[in-house]
Amino acid sequence: MPTLTSASAKGSDVYSIKYFWVPGKLNIVIMEMIMIEKRVYDSMVAKLEALAGRIEALNAKQQKRLGRWLDNEEVCEMLSIAKRTLQAYREKRIIPYTQVGHKIYYKPQDVEALLKQSKK
Secondary structure, three states, X not given: OEEEEEEEEOOEEEEXXXXXXXXXXXXXXXXXXXXXXXXXXXXXXXXXXXXXXXXXXXXXXXXXXXXXOEEHHHHHHHHOOOHHHHHHHHHOOOOOOEEEOOEEEEOHHHHHHHHHHHHO
């Protein structure tokens, strides 16, 4: 016993097809198709592309503002210290850091300031 239901909205049609078949066991197929006019689709695509462009621009602006961050390995290499020494620096608040999840990052200018301070 197939059943077909449909609804209509401005610029689109929604069709639901429900098919029930019972010769020994129950098979149920539910499918929903949404059909929209080409102009509505084109408008949606244009809006999504504009949104993607704005997101990319915001991301580029944020990346420029934040700059590059260094991880533990890079900082240890720059300072010629062991990871445990770097951990001690963090614990003693000698070097500022940011933790994202389990990963720790440092601003390059903070590492450079520590290098200059240690040379004095």
